[in-house]
Amino acid sequence: MMVNQISKIMSAVFLTLFIVGCASFNGQNISTNNPDAYGDAQVSMMSDKELVGKEVMLGGKITTLNPQGDKVRVEVVRYELDKDGYPIIKSGEMADNRLVVDIYGNVRTNSYYPGDYFTAVGLVKSVDDVSIGGEKVRIIMMDAKDYEFWRDPRREVYYDDFGFNSPAIRYHHYNSYWGFGFGPYFPYYY
Structure with missing residues (x-):
C-alpha cells in the first residue's frame, strides 16, 4: 500500500516536470x-x-x-x-x-x-x-x-583522435612539453 502511494506520487512529480520542461520549448525564432x-x-x-x-x-x-x-x-x-x-x-x-x-x-x-x-x-x-x-x-x-x-557553422569544434597527445594512454609516460590539460579529448578550433 505504501509502495503504491509512493509510485503514484513519483509518477505525478515526473509528469509535472516533463510537462513544464516541454512547455519551455516554444519553437520561436x-x-x-x-x-x-x-x-x-x-x-x-x-x-x-x-x-x-x-x-x-x-x-x-x-x-x-x-x-x-x-x-x-x-x-x-x-x-x-x-x-x-x-x-x-x-x-x-x-x-x-x-x-x-x-x-x-x-x-x-x-x-x-x-x-x-x-x-x-x-x-x-x-x-x-x-x-x-x-x-x-x-x-x-x-x-x-x-x-x-x-556562430559561423564552418568554425566547428574538432576533437583529437583517441590517444593523440595523451601521455597516459599511448606513451605510458609524461613529457613536459605536452602541458596541462592537453589530452585525447581536448577541443580546439582548426
Missing part, C-alpha cells in the same frame, strides 16, 4: 517573434527617405563589435536572410550594403567574433549613401529591439 518587420526584399526596394522610421529585420556577417558605454555597436556586411532570420551564406554578401546596429542594455558578446553572423530587428534611424574607394555604399543605421547572434 527572431522572424516569428517579429512578424510585422519589413524584410530584405522590401528594404531593398524602398528609398532612403521611406526606410527611415520603419521596423526592419536585417542581418549578415559581423565585421566589428564595439562596446560603447551603455550600448554595443555591431557593424555588419548585409546578407539575405532565410525564413528563420538566419543569413544565407551561400548567396554571399549583398553588394554595397552595410548595416550599423546599436543594441542598448546588457549584451553578452564575449563568445562572438567578427566573422560570425547577426540578425537584428529594430527601427531605422538613418540611411546614408556614401562613396568609399569610388564605390557607392548604402549604410543603414538602426536601434535593435530584438537580435540574435549566430
